[in-house]
Amino acid sequence: MAEPSPPPAPRPIIVERLTHQDVPEICGLFRRVWEPYLAGLPAEVQRAWQPTPLEFTSGMEGVTYFSARRDGKLVGVVGCELVDGACHLVNLCVESDHRRQGIGTALLQAALEWARHAGARSLWADLLPRFGDAGMLFAGEGFTEAGILHRHFWGEDVKQFERLL
Ligand SMILES: CC(C)(COP(=O)(O)OP(=O)(O)OC[C@H]1O[C@@H](n2cnc3c(N)ncnc32)[C@H](O)[C@@H]1OP(=O)(O)O)[C@@H](O)C(=O)NCCC(=O)NCCS
Numbered sequence: 561m562a563e564p565s566p567p568p569a570p571r572p573i574i575v576e577r578l579t580h581q582d583v584p585e586i587c588g589l590f591r592r593v594w595e596p597y598l599a600g601l602p603a604e605v606q607r608a609w610q611p612t613p614l615e616f617t618s619g620m621e622g623v624t625y626f627s628a629r630r631d632g633k634l635v636g637v638v639g640c641e642l643v644d645g646a647c648h649l650v651n652l653c654v655e656s657d658h659r660r661q662g663i664g665t666a667l668l669q670a671a672l673e674w675a676r677h678a679g680a681r682s683l684w685a686d687l688l689p690r691f692g693d694a695g696m697l698f699a700g701e702g703f704t705e706a707g708i709l710h711r712h713f714w715g716e717d718v719k720q721f722e723r724l725l
Pocket residue numbers: 593651652653654655658659660661662663664665666685686687691692693694695696697698700
């Protein structure tokens with residue numbers, strides 16, 4: 561009898577620096593990912609979270625982005641911004657049907673490595689209550705909850721997570 565064939569190897573996730581060619585794809589990812597989280601936010605915030613390629617490009621100044629690809633498709637992104645010697649994480653997101661497969665973790669690892677090379681002493685992120693999944697990712701990656709700014713973002717509390725380097 562023939563041996564059963566081994567299970568297929570997991571398809572690799574490629575994390576690399578974002579290029580300008582990736583911008584239209586990133587904007588498409590943002591439209592899909594942020595859509596379920598827009599309720600209750602002012603129209604200008606909703607627009608800012610769903611930028612056109614031109615708007616995204618003009619906001620890229622000073623932010624180093626990493627993209628995650630699987631089978632050539634862009635499935636996640638994170639931005640790293642060095643502010644006062646600390647690395648602020650922005651726009652961390654993963655395509656909904658690719659979650660819980662380690663992509664968020666791979667993006668955080670890339671951010672961590674970048675922050676270390678840039679000489680940052682810590683990594684931090686703001687989190688609205690609606691992004692509870694990210695809180696669990698941060699907790700698993702050695703971040704701690706550093707505080708809460710009350711009614712800080714259009715009346716909502718903002719939690720801050722940090723990891724010291
Ligand atoms: C948060 C987010 C980036 C996580 O991406 P991801 O690729 O699913 O993360 P990972 O697969 O690397 O998860 C690693 C670990 O984090 C924790 N985790 C992540 N999502 C979780 C969830 N929904 N529930 C419970 N734990 C979760 C788990 O411990 C997980 O490990 P496990 O799957 O082995 O249990 C993704 O859910 C997302 O894009 N959410 C919407 C946008 C968002 O919240 N952005 C952050 C704004 S600051």
